[in-house]
Amino acid sequence: MSSSQARANEYPIPPRMKAWVLGGPEELSLVDKPVPEPGPAEVLVRVDAIAVCATDIEILQHGVPAMIDGGLPFNRNYTPGHEYMGTVVKLGPSVDEFQIGDRIAVEVHAGCGRCQRCREGMYTSCLNYGYRAKGHRANGFTTDGGFAEYAVNSVNTMVHIPDDMSDAEATLIVTAGTAMYGLDVMGGIIAGEAVVVTGPGPIGLTGVGVAKALGAQPVILTGTRDSRLEMGRKLGADEVINITRDDPVEAVRRITGGKGVQYVLECSGAANALNEAARMVNRGGRICLAAFPHESVQVDLASIVRNNIYVFGIRGEGRSATHRAAALMAQKRFDAKLIHTHTFPLSEVPTAIRYARERIDDAIKVVVQIRQN
Numbered sequence: 326m327s328s329s330q331a332r333a334n335e336y337p338i339p340p341r342m343k344a345w346v347l348g349g350p351e352e353l354s355l356v357d358k359p360v361p362e363p364g365p366a367e368v369l370v371r372v373d374a375i376a377v378c379a380t381d382i383e384i385l386q387h388g389v390p391a392m393i394d395g396g397l398p399f400n401r402n403y404t405p406g407h408e409y410m411g412t413v414v415k416l417g418p419s420v421d422e423f424q425i426g427d428r429i430a431v432e433v434h435a436g437c438g439r440c441q442r443c444r445e446g447m448y449t450s451c452l453n454y455g456y457r458a459k460g461h462r463a464n465g466f467t468t469d470g471g472f473a474e475y476a477v478n479s480v481n482t483m484v485h486i487p488d489d490m491s492d493a494e495a496t497l498i499v500t501a502g503t504a505m506y507g508l509d510v511m512g513g514i515i516a517g518e519a520v521v522v523t524g525p526g527p528i529g530l531t532g533v534g535v536a537k538a539l540g541a542q543p544v545i546l547t548g549t550r551d552s553r554l555e556m557g558r559k560l561g562a563d564e565v566i567n568i569t570r571d572d573p574v575e576a577v578r579r580i581t582g583g584k585g586v587q588y589v590l591e592c593s594g595a596a597n598a599l600n601e602a603a604r605m606v607n608r609g610g611r612i613c614l615a616a617f618p619h620e621s622v623q624v625d626l627a628s629i630v631r632n633n634i635y636v637f638g639i640r641g642e643g644r645s646a647t648h649r650a651a652a653l654m655a656q657k658r659f660d661a662k663l664i665h666t667h668t669f670p671l672s673e674v675p676t677a678i679r680y681a682r683e684r685i686d687d688a689i690k691v692v693v694q695i696r697q698n
């Protein structure tokens with residue numbers, strides 16, 4: 326018997342599995358469905374843990390964003406969930422990048438690999454988004470996700486994780502990857518530069534960790550709750566501003582000796598966030614919007630244009646940013662574990678989502694631990 330066969334025997338794959346499916350708005354149910362089969366350049370992942378994301382809550386209410394094919398937004402068999410990690414248990418044809426038994430974390434988007442954006446590394450903005458026959462996958466959005474015992478992943482959406490990283494911490498890699506992508510699109514040259522992160526949610530807090538690990542100085546975090554700002558300090562923020570007590574623009578100006586900052590990573594989604602960010606950056610500064618308000622807002626375009634300010638919006642975690650975030654976490658350059666606050670088993674996904682949605686007990690990242698190791 327070959328060693329790969331021996332390894333495969335350690336991970337027997339049942340024909341059917343437990344999976345949560347979303348049948349309609351707020352209609353989550355736990356069902357029994359077939360374990361999926363990996364195709365070329367894909368593997369079968371045994372999902373060991375998955376984090377609840379604010380986007381999961383949006384999908385629960387409104388369905389996934391309109392797609393090219395697939396009968397979405399709601400389709401009785403669709404399994405949500407996209408921030409997961411697990412163990413490779415079966416290899417599809419031609420896969421040699423991973424071995425059975427490897428522990429991996431995932432990113433969301435496998436682009437088609439053939440459109441202009443994919444060729445530029447911007448596979449989270451694939452021009453064939455949702456077009457499964459062209460190879461596009463966005464697990465938890467256009468294809469089945471990780472609130473299940475097993476999921477199929479493209480080899481392009483996985484990163485190895487070290488043995489000493491816990492399952493829960495590994496689920497946070499994709500969150501940190503999104504923050505990393507935001508810093509990338511602004512230019513990524515941030516050692517010694519002043520950075521403001523607005524909004525201490527999961528992306529903002531990991532954004533503080535990534536910015537600090539990349540050498541930004543000072544890293545300034547704004548928010549409304551002292552407990553979150555305190556967590557930001559532990560993740561590397563040099564200065565924190567509670568905007569319920571302090572005007573954030575004046576505070577940033579004061580901290581930087583009147584100069585303003587080079588970069589703002591906007592993670593609050595507040596209606597006035599872009600206008601404030603535009604007054605925090607210096608001339609020629611850059612702003613990345615990683616969150617957005619649902620209503621349309623007034624923007625002072627004249628000041629943005631006159632001051633040559635660059636504004637970027639990001640979707641997800643392109644350009645392999647997840648790999649770079651995973652490397653920083655593997656090197657323990659910041660402690661993403663701090664934002665993991667609650668854990669539930671697979672049978673309690675609705676409770677896990679409720680904790681995240683209602684921020685019960687000050688929940689930040691709620692993790693569903695599917696396998697007990």
Ligand SMILES: [Zn+2]
Binds near residue numbers: 381407
């Ligand atoms: Zn997410």
Ligand SMILES: [Zn+2]
Binds near residue numbers: 436443448
């Ligand atoms: Zn594409």
